[in-house]
Amino acid sequence: MLSDDVRHLQLRMIGGTLLDGPVRLRCTLTGLQEIDRKVLSLRRLCLCCRLRRMPRSLYPPEPQAGRWIDKLRAIDAANPAQIMRRQPGSCSAWVAISHQAVSR
Secondary structure: OEEOOOOEEOOOOOOOOHHHOOOOOOOOOOOOOOHHHHHHHHHHHHHHHHHOOOOHHHOOOOOOHHHHHHHHHHHHHOOHHHHHHHOOOOOHHHHHHHHHHHHO
8 A cells, every 4th residue: 555644556466475575567457347447546656656756636636525524523513413403314323423422
């Protein structure tokens, strides 16, 4: 796993070990359904090697991050009953978790 704490790139070993020294990388592109994701991973690896850091340009921002932040703020500011009033239809497991976090 290569990571800069924000972005990450995971490489899987099919056989062998990294302990024996340099390894040969091989990428197999099969199946059209996943090819875009695999090509993106390969582009990320190539750019990471070239730049010696994780390429920000190939990691677009998460579109739902704003909603996640709003939910975390609601957990910090409210008790479970208030959260249910603000977020009708919320998952009951999420409310149970938030209740544990609020009661600590």
